Amino acid sequence: MAMTLSAPLRRRATTALLLVPLAAYIIFLAFPLLWLTSTSFKRPNEILVLRPTVIPKAPTLDNYREVLGPEGVVRASLNTMKVAVASAVLALAIALPAAYALARKQSRLNKAIIGWILVSQSFPSILIIVPLFLILARFSLANSHLGLIMVYVVWSLPFVLWILHGFVKGLPNELEEAAAVDGASFPQILFRILMPLLLPGLATTLLYAFVNAWNEFFFALVVLKDPQLMTVQVSLSRFRGLEGLARWGPLAAGSVIATLPAMAAFAFLQRRLVSGLLSGGLKN
Amino acid sequence: MRATAGSVQMAAPQAARRRLLGVLSLYLPLLIPVAALSLIPLVQGIWLGFTDYRLGSPARFNLLANYARMLGDRDFWTSFRTGFVWTFTVTGGEIILGMGLALLLNARVPFRGLWRILILIPWAMPPVIKGLIWRFVYHPDAGLLNYALISLGILRDPINWLADFGWALQSVVLVGIWTGLPLATVVLLSGLQTVPDELKEAAALDGASGWRQFRYVTLPLMAPIIVALSSLEFIWNFNSFGLVYVLTEGGPAGLTRLPMLFAYFEGFQYGNLGYAAALGNVMVLIIGGFVLYGVRRQGAATG
């Protein structure tokens, strides 16, 4: 072609081209939320039809009324919010120094830690539920949110530790060495220099630990006896039935409500994913 | 003398002790809860694999009897093969598709913030409903997939995806990828953020195209993240069973019976917990070995 496209036009064309695969991804990943939302406003006789419509013909708020009512998921969601936030923050606090050690220091303990990560993630978790519960019971932590939080922290640690250590490894040594030469103490190095650069990794692992705790079902079912302590996944499971059946209306409404916090957490954290401080760090 | 991140000359044994103390203090908050809530149950679980424990009976140490039985257990090794096929395809799918999506979300597209939130849906959705929804999608008659494919003319007769001997494994693999894609994308996206723009610009100035920039600048810098993510995804996917259980219960005819599902049946349905734990031990060895080998090879490659 004799004439090349001008820069802004070319950029528009590339953007449009990018939108096609992006749209495909989004449809693939997000379609269930559409179905869930649509179902949550339907009466039972509109749900199990052969060709369901997106917009209900006779919409109803009954499902939401049930799910936001006394026998619903509100209390459970608040409980789980508390547990999930606590586990995420705690997991991060514990893992960060350890991730640094794993990435930067040489030690036999490192090999042991890696071995632990591998074994703990490979061994069937269903087989450790019983001994784990017995340990919690011995410390009077059964039937308590605190016990649950501690278990979730320990369950998230391998991933958080492993991923964070990968991020730390990706940072050049020169930054810390330069800071050390300038007389910075270790905590200062960690918080002033490294953490800002690790923000994407911190946000990711925080989100992971949060969602892990938010989505966990079986251990919460086993550990918590008091109905007031119940978590949201256990609360939702009551709408599930037998042989592929369920009380779809309230289940869909409850699921929509249960999906929101994780989405909100990511909305909050996703700004941290883009760390503009990156380019600044290297210049020094 | 101040401890530094680099190397400083000190008297050798003192330096070693100082270093160990330094490392220990970094690990301490981790070691205590891990020891109590992870190591002890793990050790108990592993030990169980050397007993003949059945629900309701006392556990007696039987050394390697479980493993001898396992060698002759054809169903177990079939499930292992299924497990490997599943694990490689799901992990590969997650990483490759995740990388593509991460690149798209890193580019300058409108409403980028909104897309970044929407892609999280499979991860954010309650697990109790994930399997049920996909069972709906794969329903031969009322299901979305057949409806879409038949409307588009790609398919003439509906396929009973989850019960079809030819399609069942692929159908569950798709759900596996769908479930794991958000986390993989998020990790890879955050990894992309650590690649400084200057390096990419420098490569562009040197005349490198987008693809070459990616291959020679971005990818190598992201290598540690990719390796870390892949190894964990590999292990997790190998151990997955809840989702597949809801979708197919291991059927048809055991075609989607993953190793963990197999161990679950042994332990929780037939009550043979000792044997199930032995299966777990073997899985740890094989998977752990696999991952270590892969990680070490990657480490050697990048130098």
Add this chain to the structure above:
Amino acid sequence: MRRIRLLIAALLVAFLASTGASTAGTAPVRVRFVSLAWQKTAVEAVKEVVTAWNRTNPAIQVDYAQVDWGAIHDYMLTSFQTGNVPDVFHYESIPILDFAKRGFLTDLTPMITPEMRADIFPGAWQTVLSEGGKIHAVPYLWESLIIIYNKKLFRDAGITPPTKEKPWTWDDLQRAAKTLTKDLNGDGRTDQFGAAIGLRSPVNRVLNLSIGFGGNYFYVQGGRNVVLVGEAERALLTILMNMLYVDKTASPDGLGRGSPELIPGFLAGRYAMLPGIGVWARQSLVETAPADFEWGVLPPLKAKTQYQGSATQTLSIPAAAKNKEAAWRFIEFALSRDNMAKQALGDWLFPTRQSSIRLSGFTTTKYGWDVSTDSVRFLRMAPWQKVLGYSEWRTRLATPLMNELFANRITLDQFAERVVAGSAEILDRYR
């Protein structure tokens, strides 16, 4: 001054101690009750029973918790191993027999009153009777497998549905299914199937229905459990294969689906009949069917007999429970004639008390109750329900082989051969 302060302190302490003592004396015993009821009316019924109990029994308070069917098995197994058990739990007779064998349940035999013993159907007691005649659970709900049919499609095809007095045989069913299988728009593909049978978890269903042909699968030979697949066992399998692949009157949608999942197609007129569906699924039908949709229940088909194997749903007390006496008092209350009826109606199942089942709720013609209830007299305990190792036999051997058979990948002969060959190895391990 000091003595007065001392006196006040002493009085205070005495006062506190006395109130402490008195409240300790009247603290109610708490009984934890885990129930599986999930359908809307079922949960309401259970809550009514629990509330009524709590109101009239301040000394024993029941804490009701709902656990879902998908999690109950693992939940109870974990509870048994950790000792963190509920005091009363609702489950099914087949796994209960297994739990009893492993020593996890309290022997209820001494607690069961003669009145309860006499009123509950003997067939129901059979489902929970362990070796040695001990009873570890009280059966209170049971289900039968019925056939749901589309009244309009029957009318249009000119088919008269069978009645309790004149039931159909399996041949009648197949003939009707042929008439009802149509290609409505002439495109060469069947749009309306005579039947759709849910074969996702085929083994229990097939074994239960085979009883009517005299096909028990499990027999005792020389003191051991063996599996035989003879003429009686093959009869039902042949009929199913016939409907799937020869007459093509059974929709292939049924493979890999539970029967209730076929309801959307049924409501859309894709299938005229749903054989082998649990009687409790009527609730889903009632909730989801359009107002003008007419459906009914057909009585159990007659093979050699109309017998079906059935399991009951039960209430049990774990061996590790702390408040067994209190738990039993609650069970007695919850399983009284009226309370049992209430729960059964709520869950669209049958009560096991003869006095309950005579109540009007179960004999009305609405929603096919009368036909369904009548089928109770054909419920039998199937032999496989008591075989140790059945669970492994089913999951490892029978389910994969049935999957292959119904997918037409192996012949009936191959199926029979492999089942018999594989059974010995598995059952031997449990001797």
